[in-house]
Amino acid sequence: MLLSFILLIAAAQAQEPEKSLSKLPSVTVKSLDGKVINTAELTNNGKPMIISFWALWCKPCINELTTIADVYDEWVEETGVKLIAVSIDDSRSSSKVGPTVNGKGWEYEVLLDANGDFKRAMNVNMIPHTFLINGKGEIVWQHTSFSEGSELQLIDMVRKLNAGESLEQH
Amino acid sequence: MNLKSIIPVLVFVCCITGLSVRAQDFLAGGKVTGNFQLDAQVYKADSAIGAGEVEEKMLMNAFANLLYSNGNFNAGMRFETYLNPMLGFDPRYEGSGVPYWFGSWKNDQFEITVGNFYEQFGSGMVLRSYEERNLGYDNALKGARVKFSPVAGVTLKGLIGTQRFFWDQGPGIVRGLDGDFALNDLFDKAGKCKTRVTVGGSFVSKYQALEEIIVNDTSLLKLPANVAAWSARFNLSRGGFNLDGEFASKMNDPSNMNKFIYKNGHSLLLQASYSQKGFGIIASAKRTDNMSFKSNRNERGSVLDINYLPALTRQHTYSLAAMYPYATQPNGEMAFQGQVNYKIKKGSRLGGKYGTDIALNFSRITSIENELPEGTTTIVSGTDGYTSSFLKFGDELYFQDFNLEVQHKFGSKFKLLVSYLNLNYNIAVIEGHPEDSVPVKAHILIADMTYKFDQKNALKIELQHLGTKQDEGDWLHFLAEYTVAPKWFFTVSDQYNYGNPDKDRRYHYPTVAAGYTAGSSRVSLSYGKQREGILCVGGVCRPVPASNGFAVTITSSF
Numbered sequence: 255m256l257l258s259f260i261l262l263i264a265a266a267q268a269q270e271p272e273k274s275l276s277k278l279p280s281v282t283v284k285s286l287d288g289k290v291i292n293t294a295e296l297t298n299n300g301k302p303m304i305i306s307f308w309a310l311w312c313k314p315c316i317n318e319l320t321t322i323a324d325v326y327d328e329w330v331e332e333t334g335v336k337l338i339a340v341s342i343d344d345s346r347s348s349s350k351v352g353p354t355v356n357g358k359g360w361e362y363e364v365l366l367d368a369n370g371d372f373k374r375a376m377n378v379n380m381i382p383h384t385f386l387i388n389g390k391g392e393i394v395w396q397h398t399s400f401s402e403g404s405e406l407q408l409i410d411m412v413r414k415l416n417a418g419e420s421l422e423q424h
Numbered sequence: 425m426n427l428k429s430i431i432p433v434l435v436f437v438c439c440i441t442g443l444s445v446r447a448q449d450f451l452a453g454g455k456v457t458g459n460f461q462l463d464a465q466v467y468k469a470d471s472a473i474g475a476g477e478v479e480e481k482m483l484m485n486a487f488a489n490l491l492y493s494n495g496n497f498n499a500g501m502r503f504e505t506y507l508n509p510m511l512g513f514d515p516r517y518e519g520s521g522v523p524y525w526f527g528s529w530k531n532d533q534f535e536i537t538v539g540n541f542y543e544q545f546g547s548g549m550v551l552r553s554y555e556e557r558n559l560g561y562d563n564a565l566k567g568a569r570v571k572f573s574p575v576a577g578v579t580l581k582g583l584i585g586t587q588r589f590f591w592d593q594g595p596g597i598v599r600g601l602d603g604d605f606a607l608n609d610l611f612d613k614a615g616k617c618k619t620r621v622t623v624g625g626s627f628v629s630k631y632q633a634l635e636e637i638i639v640n641d642t643s644l645l646k647l648p649a650n651v652a653a654w655s656a657r658f659n660l661s662r663g664g665f666n667l668d669g670e671f672a673s674k675m676n677d678p679s680n681m682n683k684f685i686y687k688n689g690h691s692l693l694l695q696a697s698y699s700q701k702g703f704g705i706i707a708s709a710k711r712t713d714n715m716s717f718k719s720n721r722n723e724r725g726s727v728l729d730i731n732y733l734p735a736l737t738r739q740h741t742y743s744l745a746a747m748y749p750y751a752t753q754p755n756g757e758m759a760f761q762g763q764v765n766y767k768i769k770k771g772s773r774l775g776g777k778y779g780t781d782i783a784l785n786f787s788r789i790t791s792i793e794n795e796l797p798e799g800t801t802t803i804v805s806g807t808d809g810y811t812s813s814f815l816k817f818g819d820e821l822y823f824q825d826f827n828l829e830v831q832h833k834f835g836s837k838f839k840l841l842v843s844y845l846n847l848n849y850n851i852a853v854i855e856g857h858p859e860d861s862v863p864v865k866a867h868i869l870i871a872d873m874t875y876k877f878d879q880k881n882a883l884k885i886e887l888q889h890l891g892t893k894q895d896e897g898d899w900l901h902f903l904a905e906y907t908v909a910p911k912w913f914f915t916v917s918d919q920y921n922y923g924n925p926d927k928d929r930r931y932h933y934p935t936v937a938a939g940y941t942a943g944s945s946r947v948s949l950s951y952g953k954q955r956e957g958i959l960c961v962g963g964v965c966r967p968v969p970a971s972n973g974f975a976v977t978i979t980s981s982f
Contacts, residue, residue, distance in 0.1 A: 276493075287620050287666070288622045288661060290579065290606065311739040312741070313741045324778060344732070344734065345544075345732065346734035347734075349666070349697065353698070353704025353705060353706045353765055355699075356699035356701060356702070357699060357764075357765020357767060357781075357783070358781055359702045359779070368548075369542055369544040369554060370554070371542065375491070376981075377457050377489060377491065377982070378981065379460075379461050379557075380461075380946070380979055383944065383981070396944040396981065397941070397943055397944060399910075399913075399941045399946055401908075401909045401910060401913060402874060402876050402882035402884075403879050403882060403907075403910065406879055407910045
């Protein structure tokens, strides 16, 4: 049954002459000041975007975002990239996200995905899970987990994207 | 796989096939994405730590999601298999099937979903359907939902459905309406007003066939078939200030959770925060009284919850800090929480080159004041139970947590995090231990150090100590993790219950683990002992039994 589904989809995909990329799905999340935002409309004016799923209870996520925060200004200046940090904290701690982010001095755009709708639409299993989005709003690369130094791979991918190089993994 | 679960999928596949026959173009532009996760463990009995014999020797949980999207049309399904459910997961998950599938389409104003779906009204105090696969928690609604946004700033939602109960559906039908109004988008289109105001309200009603039960051997109770709940909420923000609140109320809902009393329930949540770059502060208060709301009045435990009552405590991640986690008491609690985050500036004497992060958090939860009617000494089923003054705190302390965390980076190679926690944990109330159990008072000290050898190689060392005279006494935890970014990790850890009052139970819980990540796929292996405990992810917890053995986790997204 699953197979039939997959075959069907494979057949559908086969009809396309070129491999095309998935666009950002359209679900609603909230900004820290309560604005409703459609995720399909997230944009960085044609420049690349990093979307990072995290939560206050996720230690490696905080590590990743803290590490990037130290070099974020340089990243923005060099590549024009924007990082959007999507918190999947539920209503237990979503109201602590704003004060914590500000308290840490992070300059990211922060979104609240309190019931995991965006997380589900992006097929995120475990966090941290980081996506790289090109200027057309297409998902070009993704990575799960964080260890010290992983941020270098991420910015490398952004550079490659800007230079029009292939992002295939080795 | 049972027949019931096959039918929706056949319909789903047929629909798609049908569509593809009629409209090749429709499928041609579509995209399929998905994910997969498998957890398996080979169990070894270890009577010392309380790990029992597992007859199957090996247990496994796995699932895969497939999402199809094409313009305004989306469809998806999830296959789940538990052969057999791993220890700690409800054994009623045993088997395989497709318990989740949906189709949805939308335009600028409407979004219609049929099948299974997740939804939350406001902060979830009257309705939240949610999943946390790693805990085996899933109360998805199955039915239909319509979202309607007539003008910018207004979102209306209506839904009807039954809730997932393992491979079945619960007996109650949940009906819900919700409206959310962003006043600025409605009345201040030019955006002149600096204060943003959003208000909202929900109405939820549950139907479960009328039931008559006999309590106290004599009285016959008629349990209402329809139970209504409503809530009102607001959010106000201006610059760095934010104020939000929600009040929820529930009509007569005698249930197994509240000893079949007819008293109305309610819950109030208020939060105020202020933040600017480098500084954040928040204070929250919450009162809950008789607010368990399930789509089966006879159920207990974390199944068939219609609503969600968030715990106002910090969720700890270090293993000894997470040893005594709080769980909301839906029958009644008064909660307060405050938190301050501060960053000592870069370049200052204390801040150094990278600055120093400080976080201070305090939470305290007590019972509600509770007065029984004259002539009674306990809650009597079939009555209004008790009265409770809205603003008074009860005498019994359920939980208190004071914690401080300081993080500093010494140059580009070394960083250190130090944390202290002082916990007061009412083990009788929270874990249902005998009523005369002494509350656990614990001091926890944590040091977490990371040293970067070069751009890719790093070593992290965690030292944790938990000191308490109650429960199982003192614990030590040691962890060393070596990572080669972005692909490899290797971990060695041990937990040692060196202060157990029973000298014969001073066990070690050693574990070794390794993992490999490639893009969005990850494999991790571990071998060792796991202590009995409570695992929490997000706002949900589940007990994890002691185990010993070899475990593997594979996860992938595409």
